[in-house]
Amino acid sequence: MSSVPRPAVPASLTFLGAARTVTGSKFLLDTGDTRVMVDCGLFQGERVWRRRNWEPLSVDPAKVDAVVLTHAHLDHSGYLPLLVRNGFAGPAYCTPETAELTAIVLRDAAHLAEEDAEHANAGGWSKHTPALPLYDSGDAEKAIELLTPVDHDSPVTIPGEIGLQLRSAGHILGSAFAELDVRGTRLLVSGDLGRPGHPLLLPPAAPHQADVVVVESTYGDRLHEAEDDEVLADAIRRTLGRGGVVLMPAFAVDRTFVLLMVLARLESERRIPSVPVYVDSPMALRALEVYKSAIREHDPQLRPEVTLASTEYRPTHLKLMSRREESERLNRPGKPCIVVSASGMATGGRVLHHLKYQLPSSRNTVVLTGFQVPGTRGRSLLEGASQVKIHGKYIPVRAEVVATHAYSAHADVTQMVAWLSGMPEPPETAYVVHGEEDAARALAGRLAEELGWNAVVPRYLERVRIS
Numbered sequence: 331m332s333s334v335p336r337p338a339v340p341a342s343l344t345f346l347g348a349a350r351t352v353t354g355s356k357f358l359l360d361t362g363d364t365r366v367m368v369d370c371g372l373f374q375g376e377r378v379w380r381r382r383n384w385e386p387l388s389v390d391p392a393k394v395d396a397v398v399l400t401h402a403h404l405d406h407s408g409y410l411p412l413l414v415r416n417g418f419a420g421p422a423y424c425t426p427e428t429a430e431l432t433a434i435v436l437r438d439a440a441h442l443a444e445e446d447a448e449h450a451n452a453g454g455w456s457k458h459t460p461a462l463p464l465y466d467s468g469d470a471e472k473a474i475e476l477l478t479p480v481d482h483d484s485p486v487t488i489p490g491e492i493g494l495q496l497r498s499a500g501h502i503l504g505s506a507f508a509e510l511d512v513r514g515t516r517l518l519v520s521g522d523l524g525r526p527g528h529p530l531l532l533p534p535a536a537p538h539q540a541d542v543v544v545v546e547s548t549y550g551d552r553l554h555e556a557e558d559d560e561v562l563a564d565a566i567r568r569t570l571g572r573g574g575v576v577l578m579p580a581f582a583v584d585r586t587f588v589l590l591m592v593l594a595r596l597e598s599e600r601r602i603p604s605v606p607v608y609v610d611s612p613m614a615l616r617a618l619e620v621y622k623s624a625i626r627e628h629d630p631q632l633r634p635e636v637t638l639a640s641t642e643y644r645p646t647h648l649k650l651m652s653r654r655e656e657s658e659r660l661n662r663p664g665k666p667c668i669v670v671s672a673s674g675m676a677t678g679g680r681v682l683h684h685l686k687y688q689l690p691s692s693r694n695t696v697v698l699t700g701f702q703v704p705g706t707r708g709r710s711l712l713e714g715a716s717q718v719k720i721h722g723k724y725i726p727v728r729a730e731v732v733a734t735h736a737y738s739a740h741a742d743v744t745q746m747v748a749w750l751s752g753m754p755e756p757p758e759t760a761y762v763v764h765g766e767e768d769a770a771r772a773l774a775g776r777l778a779e780e781l782g783w784n785a786v787v788p789r790y791l792e793r794v795r796i797s
């Protein structure tokens with residue numbers, strides 16, 4: 331008896347996050363019999379998005395066969411413990427460096443979620459009693475066990491006979507864009523794309539031909555070109571000159587290391603005075619160790635000239651703070667200094683208590699060095715808020731606020747178009763994600779005009795056919 335072949339169900343892609351917003355990257359690839367989630371990130375920022383972290387997904391996590399993570403940042407990896415708590419038990423493919431950094435990020439995220447719930451319960455300002463963490467350390471540990479390392483540029487076959495290749499994205503250590511072969515259709519998911527000028531990492535690899543592209547657009551309407559170190563150097567000189575504290579909220583992974591390199595260089599060029607530089611983020615210290623060991627082992631993602639001897643990231647008076655008491659002593663440093671602390675958008679972590687103490691004085695300066703998602707305290711500061719709410723209290727903002735994109739780990743719009751133009755032929759469709767709506771539309775417009783691409787800005791939860 332000959333079997334009648336089943337008609338092939340078209341493969342589809344559903345945008346479960348990062349659609350017309352920057353955070354919450356989650357793209358569900360469904361081939362009819364297999365479901366793969368590319369990135370598994372948390373929403374951050376505005377309440378309307380954050381609330382979605384708590385809502386059930388439109389797919390049963392137990393029915394997801396595999397996850398692919400492009401890199402370790404929370405908005406790409408931070409939902410994994412929740413997916414696991416709700417039944418996901420498959421492999422989560424990522425590069426070995428991403429596995430190491432994701433373990434650090436998820437442990438920290440679980441710890442902060444537990445701490446937030448405790449704070450809210452102790453202060454009684456939660457709308458829920460008792461306030462529960464989104465997930466706990468146990469969930470994070472289970473998620474970490476599922477991380478399945480795959481080297482850059484090593485093709486593997488994952489559930490559903492899907493071919494996967496992780497290619498270097500030059501955004502942070504371990505970062506990758508994913509090329510997936512689904513029954514003859516090639517899907518490229520950019521993750522976050524680095525800029526060619528990263529001081530440690532090689533620029534993103536050139537993309538292979540793809541039929542469907544999912545591309546980020548964080549800076550889809552912006553250029554970094556006019557930015558240089560002088561904005562930071564000038565802010566530091568001005569602040570120290572009036573006896574103040576320079577507070578730099580910084581992403582723990584990658585950005586803290588890059589900023590330390592910049593501070594060490596500005597000091598050696600005598601463009602800023604030698605003052606104590608405190609790094610107050612246990613997660614940043616752990617990430618720093620991963621970076622150092624990658625440099626020691628000549629990780630192929632790094633620029634070949636980068637060695638530990640040539641990488642000066644220690645300003646003369648560097649102090650790495652790990653214990654909580656040391657951190658608390660910094661609330662009143664008593665002398666001009668520079669404090670680098672996480673999180674980078676002031677959504678949580680030790681930077682909150684530094685802000686609480688430093689924002690009320692006009693002698694001090696807060697320097698924002700990364701993209702600030704709408705709805706975060708970092709964005710409010712950027713937009714000139716006169717108060718920000720921290721741990722239930724309104725804190726007056728009298729400190730100067732300075733922003734620079736000179737140390738961004740994202741490609742700007744021209745760099746993104748240039749990277750995509752490396753694809754030999756236009757894809758059938760490009761979906762522009764991971765950007766605020768204006769930025770996503772701006773990049774889609776450039777792709778249509780300059781490359782003649784069919785570029786679309788998908789809606790949250792929209793489902794499209796890819797084969």
Ligand SMILES: [Zn+2]
Nearest residue numbers: 401403501522
């Ligand atoms: Zn990222």
